Amino acid sequence: MKGTQVALILSVVVMSVDVHAQDRRIASPAGRSATEVGGRYDVREGYTGGKWIEILYGRPIKRGRDLFGLSDWTKALNDGAPVWRAGANVSTRLLTEVPLVFGATAVAPGEYTIFIDLTHDEWILIVSAWPAQTSYDYENKDALWGAYDYTRDRDVIRISMTLEALPRSFDQLSWNFLDMTDTGGRLGLTWDTTMASVPFRIER
Numbered sequence: 001m002k003g004t005q006v007a008l009i010l011s012v013v014v015m016s017v018d019v020h021a022q023d024r025r026i027a028s029p030a031g032r033s034a035t036e037v038g039g040r041y042d043v044r045e046g047y048t049g050g051k052w053i054e055i056l057y058g059r060p061i062k063r064g065r066d067l068f069g070l071s072d073w074t075k076a077l078n079d080g081a082p083v084w085r086a087g088a089n090v091s092t093r094l095l096t097e098v099p100l101v102f103g104a105t106a107v108a109p110g111e112y113t114i115f116i117d118l119t120h121d122e123w124i125l126i127v128s129a130w131p132a133q134t135s136y137d138y139e140n141k142d143a144l145w146g147a148y149d150y151t152r153d154r155d156v157i158r159i160s161m162t163l164e165a166l167p168r169s170f171d172q173l174s175w176n177f178l179d180m181t182d183t184g185g186r187l188g189l190t191w192d193t194t195m196a197s198v199p200f201r202i203e204r
Contacts, residue, residue, distance in 0.1 A: 028088030058088030081147035091132035
């Protein structure tokens, strides 16, 4: 009888823990921003023949923090890494089906990781050939989790971003495609009252 009671109690405890684990929200939900270029509108089929450009990233929430006002805010955002992952958890990734040109440097179609080298006066966008881990594996030294173990030897481009003060605070970090046309646009990050962006064009 005692054995049955213990088993029943353990079963209830396990079920309770499992229910609470399922109710727990992810602190930095996954984000995705996408645009489609180079297609055409068809009356019956809609937009056809387009190519996709996407950003995949984790979306940290401000949660009342002074993100950019502290004296050591760059270290806080880097969280022990040499550069900022410009998101949360996983490495931020750029997926493009078309060649992109940032400054004078072309980025071929494919998948890349995105980082930002932060200083108080300048933010440098980094497009890197480092692969990203989609789940953390400390034994995997061939791909990155976040920006930990990042090195510059796989940089494809490093380019200065334009910084703008916003009239209101955005609580959750967001990557967006701005001012898009079929010839290019801007890649922008917004968080709190700051927007950092960089122009790019689409190579034909």
